[in-house]
Amino acid sequence: MTIRRDVVDEVVKRKGNRDGETAGGPELFTPGVTAASHYSCRRCCRRRHVPRSPGTAKPATPQTSAAPATDAHARYMGGHDPTHTNSPMHPSSTQPPSTLNHHRHRSSTKPSFKILVSSYLLPFMSLTPVARMAKCDCFLYFAYGSNLLKERIHINNPSATMLSVGKLKDYRLDFNHFSQRWQGAAATIVEAPGEHVYGILWEVNNEDLTNLDKQEGVHKGIYRALEVEVETTDGELMQARTYQMIRPLEEDRRPSAVYMNVIIKGARQNGLPEEYIRFLEQIEHNGYSGKVNLGLNLDQQLPA
Known part of the structure; x- marks a missing residue:
């Protein structure tokens, strides 16, 4: 000072x-x-x-040239x-x-605070979700199954970063198609007006898109990619990529115990609502709680 x-x-x-x-x-x-x-x-x-x-008036200031x-x-x-x-x-x-x-007056070479805010902060604050994703060269992925767990999604998608807990409306959680990896049915979502599914919004680099599609078996016709609107914890609606199983319904659609443990652990890890976690804990499983090899190639686990 x-x-x-x-x-x-x-x-x-x-x-x-x-x-x-x-x-x-x-x-x-x-x-x-x-x-x-x-x-x-x-x-x-x-x-x-x-x-x-x-009471005397103040003397006038002499007039000078501009x-x-x-x-x-x-x-x-x-x-x-x-x-x-x-x-x-x-x-x-x-x-x-x-x-x-x-x-000495203030240097004209130093930008003011307002200039700094308008030049650097406001452009990022005013970006729409789509523009923000394009700027960071990434996309949003809504996970509701085993990819809720950070350690699980990072096996094939190391760039994934959690953005927010997400709520997908007018869908419900379901299971179908026996997975060799998990020794039980895998998770999927089914259209159901009035219901909802909780999950995680991950920011994933575009370079990992191929890895994610391959993990979900898109090239084998097991899942298909969907663009859905997900509500964040702040009430913001964001467009995200997710996957829906397109296999015919099987008779035994129970997931394995080890698979459900991964889902529940991921839900707790990322702060999903307790009410939804209790719902996950009540899902009937087939009792298998043995070892699973997460390094297996998807083509070998889920043949066409």
Whole structure:
């Protein structure tokens, strides 16, 4: 913080006048002259006074020719007119050189806070979800099955980053098609007006799109990709990619216990609603809780 020397000197002078003595230099206030007779010079920081009787009009400021635009800007920003005799930049000025730092106006090369906000922050804040995804070269993926678990999705999609808990309306969670990997039926979503499915919105780099499609068996006709509208915890609706099984219904559509444990663990890990987690815990499974090999190739696990 810069301390204005002229302000300190003025305070000292005023105190000296109140005590009946002058503190350094001529008296600032003339005896018998009211405070109303003093005025501040708008062209410099020093105080001036004109002894006049109370009620006398303030002397008019001499009219001068218009200053150049640069000088006007300097005065507006806190600088001084170099032609003013009381200016520290005038050759006849008695002000010490140390006061020059105070009279320097703000550098025009430094952007203001408003410029910084409008140039850097606002463009990112105003981006739509679609534009934001395009800017980061990624897409949104809504996971509701084993990919709820971070460690699971990162096996094939290491770029996945959690964005938010998501709610997919007018769908319900279901299971179908025996998975060699999980030794039970795999999760899917089915249209169901009035119902909903909770899951996770992941931001995934576009370079992992092929890996995700392959993991879900799109090329084998097991799942198909869908574009759905998912509601975030903030109430924002976002377009996301998800997958729906297109295999014929099988007689035994129970998932394995180990598969359900992965789903429930992922739901707890990412903060899905407790009511929905209790719903997942009540789903009937086939009792298999053995080992699973998540490194298996999808083509070997789910033959056409």
